[in-house]
Amino acid sequence: MKRKNRPVRLWAAAFWLLVWQGASMALAGTTGGRMLLLASPVQALGRLLALAGTGAFWQSVAFSSARILGGFFLACALAAVLSALACRLRWVRELLSPLVAVVKAVPVVSFIILALIFLSSENLSLLISGLMVFPPVYLNLLEGIEHADRQLLEMARVFRVPLGRQLRGIYLPAVLPYFRSAVSLGLGLCWKSGAAAEVIGLPAGSVGEALYTAKVYFQTGDLFAWTAVIVAVSVLSEKLLLRLLDAAVRKAGG
Amino acid sequence: MEIVVRHLCKSFGDKAVLRDVTFTAGRGITAVMAPSGTGKTTLLRILLGLERADSGTVEGLAGKQLSAVFQEDRLLEHLSAEGNLRFVLGRAYDPDAARALLARLDLPDTGDQIVREFSGGMRRRLALARALLAPFDALLLDEPFTGLDRENRDRALAAVRETAGDRSVLLVTHDPDDAAGCRVVRL
Known part of the structure; x- marks a missing residue:
């Protein structure tokens, strides 16, 4: 029987958890048996369960999710409009080209620090996650639009098919697979950059603030618990959005 | 209505595709005949406004609503036959006229079928x-009759004649059988 090509095999995950446990115990030996420097996997899980039982935990998750995913959706909307314009108007593409290159190349912390000069920390993660997501989504959409079938577009032109119908029938099936890749890449990016922005900006009641507090008080259990939360929400939102997109791709026949 | 083509020339780089093409197509079907690779498709693309001629003029098509069967089928693969017709017709x-014509072209009960599943001949007839x-x-x-057997070609040609009535039809082909009974212009 052919073995499934899973990205993570159970034995490999178990191995690294054991390494983590071993490292935690070894470091505990240097601090009189107390796992201060590196919490064990069991401690981290315990802290996660304890935190999940509090209202403040869910408020923090909601606060950060709203801003980080908000930034993601705003960036997608902006990228959709600008990529459509850039395909029609050469000067729009030329104008955006250096901006996209700069956003791709400049480290995210530089943007975070710069943005903090002008903005309150509360909505910093919205701006930063949007900024990081915009280039891949814009570039992928641009490529998708350019891959729209020229022969079908000519056919639509001859038959005088209205633009709305062309968008649904020709452009959408061409663009959706590219948009899917961009979403998959962008969602991971926006959670990483959004969390980094919160850790630096420290907006009250955010996941980033909780991470920072855990670092200051050496609460490595909390640090791992909050990190697990970020990973979980990131993966969940990606899976949910990709499932919705796959349904749209199937419907559009892309 | 007449389509008048005068001294049309078109080159792609050094290669001259159309050289001083002149003809008039009146009402009914006019067959434009030439061997393969002699610029028939380029001529049609110029008449459809998809290509610009290097020189020469075309009269009678400005502002007119054109319909076409392209060299390729140019169908939306992910849509049904009906979806393809709706895409163009809005x-x-x-539905009744579409069903009747599809049946006449030997495509009965195919309205719901996805075009991706169509054979080459079925696609051609749907494009028509x-x-x-x-x-x-x-x-x-x-x-327009590429890939059709004699029976289907005759059916298709009869449908073209009947639908077009006295409107102008330009039928570009290399096959003398396609042009049977039509006025013929040779490039």
Whole structure:
């Protein structure tokens, strides 16, 4: 029987958890048996369960999710409009080209620090996650639009098919697979950059603030618990959005 | 209505594709005949406004609604036959007229079938049905019967004659059988 090509095999995950446990115990030996420097996997899980039982935990998750995913959706909307314009108007593409290159190349912390000069920390993660997501989504959409079938577009032109119908029938099936890749890449990016922005900006009641507090008080259990939360929400939102997109791709026949 | 083509020339780089083409197509079907690779498709693309001629003039098509069968089928693969017709016709889509024409072209009960599953001959006939159902002042057909057997070709040609009536039809072909009974212009 052919073995499934899973990205993570159970034995490999178990191995690294054991390494983590071993490292935690070894470091505990240097601090009189107390796992201060590196919490064990069991401690981290315990802290996660304890935190999940509090209202403040869910408020923090909601606060950060709203801003980080908000930034993601705003960036997608902006990228959709600008990529459509850039395909029609050469000067729009030329104008955006250096901006996209700069956003791709400049480290995210530089943007975070710069943005903090002008903005309150509360909505910093919205701006930063949007900024990081915009280039891949814009570039992928641009490529998708350019891959729209020229022969079908000519056919639509001859038959005088209205633009709305062309968008649904020709452009959408061409663009959706590219948009899917961009979403998959962008969602991971926006959670990483959004969390980094919160850790630096420290907006009250955010996941980033909780991470920072855990670092200051050496609460490595909390640090791992909050990190697990970020990973979980990131993966969940990606899976949910990709499932919705796959349904749209199937419907559009892309 | 007449389509008047005068001294049309077109080159791609050093290669001259059309050299001083002149003809007039009146009402009914005019077959434009030439061997393969002698610029028939380029001529049709110029008449459809998809290509610009280097020199020469075309009269009689400005502002007119054109319909066409292209050299390729140019169908939306992910849509059904009906979806393809609706894509072009929009609210003007008449299910009864579409069903009748599809049946006449030997495509009965295929309206719901996805085009991806169609054979080459079925695609060609659907492309022809689309061109015939769309409103037009002039109909331009580029090798529309490619891949059809004699029976289906005769059916298709009869449908073109009947639908077009006395409107102008330009039928580009390399096959003398396609042009049977039509006025013929040789490039």
